[in-house]
Amino acid sequence: MPRLLGYFASQIDRVRCVLTAEEGARLEPDAREGFGIGSHQGSEVLLRRSPTGTPQPLDLLAVAGDLRTGSFLAHVRRARVGGRTPDNTQPFRLRQWLFAALGTLPLDGDGKERLLAEMPGFLANSLRGETDSELLFHHILGALFRAGLLDDPSPDRTALRDTITASLRALDATLGATAPLALLLSDGQGAVGYAREMPMRWVRRHGISRCAVCSRRDLPVSHETLRYVLITDREPGGTGWRPWGTEEGGGMIVVDRNLEVREARWLDLP
Numbered sequence: 228m229p230r231l232l233g234y235f236a237s238q239i240d241r242v243r244c245v246l247t248a249e250e251g252a253r254l255e256p257d258a259r260e261g262f263g264i265g266s267h268q269g270s271e272v273l274l275r276r277s278p279t280g281t282p283q284p285l286d287l288l289a290v291a292g293d294l295r296t297g298s299f300l301a302h303v304r305r306a307r308v309g310g311r312t313p314d315n316t317q318p319f320r321l322r323q324w325l326f327a328a329l330g331t332l333p334l335d336g337d338g339k340e341r342l343l344a345e346m347p348g349f350l351a352n353s354l355r356g357e358t359d360s361e362l363l364f365h366h367i368l369g370a371l372f373r374a375g376l377l378d379d380p381s382p383d384r385t386a387l388r389d390t391i392t393a394s395l396r397a398l399d400a401t402l403g404a405t406a407p408l409a410l411l412l413s414d415g416q417g418a419v420g421y422a423r424e425m426p427m428r429w430v431r432r433h434g435i436s437r438c439a440v441c442s443r444r445d446l447p448v449s450h451e452t453l454r455y456v457l458i459t460d461r462e463p464g465g466t467g468w469r470p471w472g473t474e475e476g477g478g479m480i481v482v483d484r485n486l487e488v489r490e491a492r493w494l495d496l497p
Contacts, residue, residue: 263276
C-alpha cells in the first residue's frame with residue numbers, strides 16, 4: 228500500500244476485487260508507525276486506525292477487503308509531529324469530511340497559533356491531536372465554512388476546489404514559507420486533492436475482466452459496468468497511471484460524483 232491512497236468506485240461491493248486487480252497499489256513494506264482507513268458507508272463515516280502499526284509488510288487487502296463502500300482514504304504514518312495515538316493517526320474526520328495528507332508544515336515560531344487564529348472558534352476547539360496535518364485539515368474546513376460549503380450535502384466541485392485553493396494560499400502567506408505537500412479531501416461523493424513537490428499518480432478504469440476474486444476455473448466473471456479511480460503517492464506499476472502535481476507550484480485534482488477526473492495547474496487557478 229502506498230502511504231496515501233484514495234479509492235473511489237461506482238459499486239460498493241467491489242473493494243476486494245479492485246485491490247486484488249491493483250496489487251501494486253496496495254502493498255506497504257513498512258507501516259510500523261501506524262496506519263488508518265476512513266470510509267463512507269451510507270450516511271456513516273467510519274474510521275479504522277492503528278497508531279502502533281505492524282512490524283510486517285501491510286497489505287491493504289487484509290485490512291480493507293471487507294469494506295462495503297464506494298469511497299475510502301488510507302494512510303500510512305511517518306510520525307514526524309505528535310505521539311503515536313489514535314488522535315494523531317490519519318485519516319481525520321469531521322462530519323462528512325475525510326482528510327489525509329503527506330508532508331510537514333513549516334510551523335516555525337508562532338505559526339500554529341497564527342493558523343488557529345484564522346479558524347472559526349468551533350473548529351479550533353475541535354482539534355483533538357497534535358499533528359500539523361490535522362491543523363491543515365481544520366484550516367481548510369474553516370475556508371469551507373466561510374464559503375457555505377461545510378454542511379452542503381452536495382457541494383459544487385469547482386467551488387470546492389477553488390475554496391481549498393484559497394485556503395492553501397492563505398496558509399502559505401501566514402506561514403511565510405512552503406514545503407512539499409500532498410493531500411486528499413473527500414465527502415464520499417468524490418475528492419479534491421493537491422500536490423506540490425510530492426508527485427502523486429492516478430488512474431481511472433472501466434471494468435475488470437476476469438476478476439481474480441469472483442471467477443472460478445469454469446466460470447469467469449467480469450465486472451463490465453464497474454468504474455473506479457485510484458490516487459496514490461507511488462508508482463504502482465501497470466498501465467494507465469498518470470502523474471499530477473509535478474508542475475511548478477503543484478496541481479489540483481478533482482474526482483466528481485460521476486468519477487470523472489479533472490486536473491488543474493496551480494498557476495492557472497484563480
